[in-house]
Amino acid sequence: MRMMTRRTIATMVPAVLALAITGAATGPAAAFKLGMAVGGEAASNWQKPQGEVAAALAKQRGWEYVELSNNLDAAVATKNADIFIQDKVDAVIEFNGRPEVNPVLAAKFAAAKIPVVTYDISQKGFYFVGIDNLAAGIAGGEGLGKIAKEKWNCDVDLVLSSEGAGAGIVNEWRTGGMRTGLQHICPDIPKEKYISFEGSGQVAVAAPAARDVLAAHPDAKKILVVGLNDAGVLGAVQAAVQLGRGDDVIAWGQDGAFITGDNVDPHLAGSVLYFLEGYAVYALRDVIDPIAAGNPPPMKDTGDDPASKVKPCPVTAEQAKSIPGIEERVKQLMAAPAGTTEFDLFCPKS
Amino acid sequence: MTEMAATTPSTTPGRWNALRANLPTGWGAAATVALAWIALIVASGIHRADFLSHQTVLAVSFTMAIVGVLAVAQALIGMSGAILDLSQPTGLIMSAAVVAWLLERNVPIPLVVVAGILVGAAWGFANASIVVLAKLNPIIVTLATNFIGGAVMFLVYQNAQAPLKSSFSDFGRSYFLGLPNIWWPMLILILVVGYFLPRTRYGRHMIAVGGNRFAAQTRGVSLKKTRLAVFSIAGAIVGGAGVLFACSNGPFAPTAGATFQLPVIASVILAGCSLSGGRGNVWLILLSVGFLSTVPTSLVFFGLNSNWQAVFQGIILIVAVSIDGSRTKRTQR
Numbered sequence: 001m002r003m004m005t006r007r008t009i010a011t012m013v014p015a016v017l018a019l020a021i022t023g024a025a026t027g028p029a030a031a032f033k034l035g036m037a038v039g040g041e042a043a044s045n046w047q048k049p050q051g052e053v054a055a056a057l058a059k060q061r062g063w064e065y066v067e068l069s070n071n072l073d074a075a076v077a078t079k080n081a082d083i084f085i086q087d088k089v090d091a092v093i094e095f096n097g098r099p100e101v102n103p104v105l106a107a108k109f110a111a112a113k114i115p116v117v118t119y120d121i122s123q124k125g126f127y128f129v130g131i132d133n134l135a136a137g138i139a140g141g142e143g144l145g146k147i148a149k150e151k152w153n154c155d156v157d158l159v160l161s162s163e164g165a166g167a168g169i170v171n172e173w174r175t176g177g178m179r180t181g182l183q184h185i186c187p188d189i190p191k192e193k194y195i196s197f198e199g200s201g202q203v204a205v206a207a208p209a210a211r212d213v214l215a216a217h218p219d220a221k222k223i224l225v226v227g228l229n230d231a232g233v234l235g236a237v238q239a240a241v242q243l244g245r246g247d248d249v250i251a252w253g254q255d256g257a258f259i260t261g262d263n264v265d266p267h268l269a270g271s272v273l274y275f276l277e278g279y280a281v282y283a284l285r286d287v288i289d290p291i292a293a294g295n296p297p298p299m300k301d302t303g304d305d306p307a308s309k310v311k312p313c314p315v316t317a318e319q320a321k322s323i324p325g326i327e328e329r330v331k332q333l334m335a336a337p338a339g340t341t342e343f344d345l346f347c348p349k350s
Numbered sequence: 351m352t353e354m355a356a357t358t359p360s361t362t363p364g365r366w367n368a369l370r371a372n373l374p375t376g377w378g379a380a381a382t383v384a385l386a387w388i389a390l391i392v393a394s395g396i397h398r399a400d401f402l403s404h405q406t407v408l409a410v411s412f413t414m415a416i417v418g419v420l421a422v423a424q425a426l427i428g429m430s431g432a433i434l435d436l437s438q439p440t441g442l443i444m445s446a447a448v449v450a451w452l453l454e455r456n457v458p459i460p461l462v463v464v465a466g467i468l469v470g471a472a473w474g475f476a477n478a479s480i481v482v483l484a485k486l487n488p489i490i491v492t493l494a495t496n497f498i499g500g501a502v503m504f505l506v507y508q509n510a511q512a513p514l515k516s517s518f519s520d521f522g523r524s525y526f527l528g529l530p531n532i533w534w535p536m537l538i539l540i541l542v543v544g545y546f547l548p549r550t551r552y553g554r555h556m557i558a559v560g561g562n563r564f565a566a567q568t569r570g571v572s573l574k575k576t577r578l579a580v581f582s583i584a585g586a587i588v589g590g591a592g593v594l595f596a597c598s599n600g601p602f603a604p605t606a607g608a609t610f611q612l613p614v615i616a617s618v619i620l621a622g623c624s625l626s627g628g629r630g631n632v633w634l635i636l637l638s639v640g641f642l643s644t645v646p647t648s649l650v651f652f653g654l655n656s657n658w659q660a661v662f663q664g665i666i667l668i669v670a671v672s673i674d675g676s677r678t679k680r681t682q683r
Contacts, residue, residue, distance in 0.1 A: 045508040045509045047508070048504075048508055196655070197655065198655070198657060202603065202605075202606060202609075203599055203600045203601055203602060203606070204599060204602055204603075204606035204607075204609050205609055207599065207600075208412070208413050208609075208646065209646075209659075211408075211409040211412060211413070211647075212409055212646055212647045212649075212650040213650055214405070214409070215403070215405040215406045215408070215409040215647055215650070215651075216398075216400075216647075216650045216651050218400055218403055218405045231509075231601060231603075234600045234601065235600070237600070238599060238600045241523050242408065242412050242523055242530065242598065243405055243408050243409065244408070244525075246523075257509070258509075258600075258601055263511055263513060263514055264514075265514060265600065266514075
C-alpha cells in the first residue's frame with residue numbers, strides 16, 4: 001500500500017508539474033475560445049451550416065472553437081452549458097430551441113462570468129442577436145394577404161395555421177404574426193375560418209394532421225396556409241395535394257428553408273428569409289469581436305433593442321428564384337468582405 | 351382466418367368455449383377491431399354526415415399506406431420472437447433518402463425502387479448480424495442502431511426530397527380506383543404475406559422459432575439463419591415503405607420516420623400479433639391499421655385538436671398491450 005502511494009505520488013507530481021508548466025506557458029497567450037451551441041433540430045437545413053459559418057469565422061480570427069449540439073432538448077442544453085463552463089470558453093453563442101431552460105443557462109453563465117449571445121430567443125443577460133420574429137411573421141402574413149387580395153379579393157374559405165408549439169413564444173410570434181399580417185390586408189376574414197393544427201415544423205407531422213383538417217372542411221376551395229416555418233407549411237400543402245386540392249391552396253412560410261433552389265413547391269407562394277446560417281456574422285461583428293478585444297458592448301438583451309438586429313427578407317417565390325441555395329450562399333458569404341451579411345448579398349432590393 | 355400459432359390454446363368446457371374452439375384463432379381480435387372501427391365510423395357519421403365522404407377515405411387511406419407496410423415488417427419481427435425492431439424509422443428514412451438521391455441523378459425509377467428496397471434489406475441484415483453475432487437483445491440493438499443511423503444520416507444530409515416534377519412524385523399523389531396509389535402496395539403486401547406466411551416452410555419456421563425456439567432448434571430449424579432472414583425480409587419491406595414515403599411526402603429530415611413508430615407498434619399488437627412470438631395473423635393488420643388511421647380523422651371531426659391524437663393512440667396501445675398480455679398468459683396455461 002505504501003509502495004503504491006509512493007508510486008502514485010512519484011507519477012503524479014511530475015504530471016501535475018508538467019500540466020502546470022504547460023498551463024502557465026500557454027495561459028496568458030491562449031487563443032480566445034468561442035463556444036457554440038447549435039440548435040440540433042434535424043428538420044432545419046440551416047442549423048448545421050449555422051455552426052459551420054461560426055467555425056469558419058472563428059478560424060479566420062485564429063480563435064479556438066468548440067461546438068456542441070443542444071439536440072432541441074432542454075436537458076442537453078443545460079449539460080452543454082456546464083461543459084462550456086468547465087472548458088473555460090471566453091464567450092458562448094446559444095441557439096436554444098427550448099427557451100424554457102434559458103433562465104437556468106443564464107444563471108450558470110453569469111456565475112462563470114461568460115458572456116453569451118442568444119440567437120432569436122431573448123433572455124435577460126444574454127446579448128440578443130436575431131430577427132424580430134413578430135415583425136417577420138407580420139411581413140409574411142402581409143405578403144400572403146396581398147396575394148389573397150389580388151387572387152380572391154380576400155374572400156377566403158379557410159386559413160390553416162401549422163403551429164409548432166414546442167418553439168414556444170417564437171411560434172406565437174411567427175405563426176400568430178402571420179395571422180396578424182394577413183388581417184392587416186384582409187381584415188374581414190371571419191375568426192371561425194382560422195383553424196390551427198400541430199405540425200411541429202415538420203412535413204411528416206404536419207401532412208397527416210392537415211389531411212384530417214382538410215377532410216373536415218371538404219367545401220373549402222380558397223385556402224391560405226401560414227406556419228412556424230417552411231417545412232410545417234409544406235406539410236399542409238402536401239396534404240392538400242394528396243386530397244386533390246393542391247390548386248385550392250396558397251401558402252407562405254417562414255425561415256426560407258424551401259423557397260430557394262430548383263425543387264420549390266409551386267403552391268409555396270413566398271417565405272421570409274432570415275438567412276439563419278449567416279447569423280454568426282452579426283454576432284461576431286457586433287458582440288464577440290469587441291469582447292475579444294477587451295471592449296464588451298453594453299448589454300442589449302431584448303428583441304426591441306437588440307445587440308445586433310437581423311433584417312427579415314420577405315420574398316415571393318418569383319423573387320426567390322434569384323437567391324442561390326444555402327450551400328452557395330454560405331460559400332459566397334465566406335468569400336465576401338468581413339462584416340458583410342447575407343441580407344446585403346442576397347435579399348432582393350425591390 | 352389464416353392464423354398461425356405455435357401453441358394451440360387449451361379448450362375449456364362449455365358450449366361457448368366449444369364454439370370458440372372450432373373457430374379459426376384470431377377471430378376474436380378481428381371481431382373486436384372490426385366492431386370498434388365500425389362503431390367509430392358510425393359515431394363520426396352521426397355526429398357529422400360529411401365524415402362519410404371521399405375526402406375522409408383519402409385522408410385515412412393515405413395515413414394507412416405507410417403505417418400498414420411498416421406494420422407488416424414489425425409483425426414479422428414480433429412473430430419470430432424478436433419482439434420489436436425499433437430501428438424502423440431510420441431504415442425507412444435511409445431508404446427514402448437514397449431514393450431521393452438517386453432520382454436527383456436521373457437514375458431510372460425501377461432501379462431506384464429496387465435500390466430503396468435493397469437499402470432496407472441491408473439495414474435489416476446489419477441489425478440481425480449484430481443480434482446474432484453478439485447475441486444481444488434485438489430491442490436494445492435496434493434502439494441503438496436507430497440512434498446511430500439517425501446521427502449518421504444527419505451528418506450526411508439535413509433534408510432530402512424526391513424531384514417534385516417527376517413521374518415518381520406524380521405516382522405518390524395520384525389515385526387508382528379512388529384510393530391513393532400508395533395504398534394498393536400495402537394491401538397487396540398484407541394479402542400476400544398473410545397468405546404465404548402460414549403456408550410455406552420458411553413462414554412456419556419463423557413462427558416456430560418465435561413460439562418456442564428450443565423446440566424449433568431440436569427440429570433442425572436454425573435460429574441464426576431464421577433471424578437473419580426475418581430481419582432482412584422485414585428490412586426489405588421497410589425499404590419498400592421508404593420508397594412509398596419518398597414519393598408521397600415533400601422534403602423530409604433524418605428524424606421524419608419517428609412519427610410512425612407508435613401507430614405501427616399499436617397496429618401490430620391490436621392485430622393480435624404476439625410480441626413474444628409464435629402467434630399472429632398478418633391479414634388482421636388491415637383492420638387494425640384502418641381503425642387506428644381513422645381515429646385521428648374522427649377526432650378532428652369531433653372538434654378535438656391534434657394533440658388528442660397522441661393521447662388516444664397511447665390509450666389504445668396500453669389497452670392492446672394488456673390484451674396481448676392476457677392472451678399470452680392464456681396460451682401459456
